[in-house]
Amino acid sequence: MNDNNFIGNSKTAVDFLGNEWNYDCMGCAISRGEIKIPGGIIYEGKYTILGADPEIPIPGFFIVNLKRHINSFSELSKEERTEIGNVIVYAEKALKELNVIREVTLVQEECSKHFHIWIFPNYNWMTERFGKGITYLRDISEYAKKNVNNDDIKEVLNVVEKTREYFKNHNINE
Numbered sequence: 001m002n003d004n005n006f007i008g009n010s011k012t013a014v015d016f017l018g019n020e021w022n023y024d025c026m027g028c029a030i031s032r033g034e035i036k037i038p039g040g041i042i043y044e045g046k047y048t049i050l051g052a053d054p055e056i057p058i059p060g061f062f063i064v065n066l067k068r069h070i071n072s073f074s075e076l077s078k079e080e081r082t083e084i085g086n087v088i089v090y091a092e093k094a095l096k097e098l099n100v101i102r103e104v105t106l107v108q109e110e111c112s113k114h115f116h117i118w119i120f121p122n123y124n125w126m127t128e129r130f131g132k133g134i135t136y137l138r139d140i141s142e143y144a145k146k147n148v149n150n151d152d153i154k155e156v157l158n159v160v161e162k163t164r165e166y167f168k169n170h171n172i173n174e
């Protein structure tokens with residue numbers, strides 16, 4: 001993973017479909033629709049956008065992107081944190097009920113200038129190859145990027161599509 005893209009120091013990123021994007025802040029560019037997330041937006045609420053990680057092709061690796069440019073839970077409004085909670089709940093329910101994955105890891109880093117949360121799936125191959133826990137997320141991401149093939153990309157896009165369908169069929173505010 002190219003960290004610089006995520007902490008906003010870089011102006012260019014190439015997504016896993018090969019599209020190149022230029023931006024000042026990736027989170028703001030996604031919020032404004034200037035970066036088209038691979039597979040499209042899974043869910044758009046009033047305050048958040050849920051989509052696949054643009055750069056790391058792992059099925060079920062989703063990003064909850066806040067539309068507003070802040071970087072900390074401590075700055076969230078009540079409405080924003082309610083929506084974030086609901087989006088995470090339904091994203092995880094979707095991944096589990098659609099039998100994509102049984103376990104995920106959530107990550108939010110305040111060193112990133114634009115608030116986003118990783119919903120990172122834990123697959124057996126990751127544990128077998130790298131071990132378990134957040135220590136290995138970067139190695140796993142690098143590996144997924146380097147070793148991606150067309151079937152993997154199809155599966156990532158398939159999971160995006162199925163999860164979008166899941167969100168259409170559920171009221172996340174309930």
Ligand SMILES: [Zn+2]
Binds near residue numbers: 025026028029114
């Ligand atoms: Zn931003």
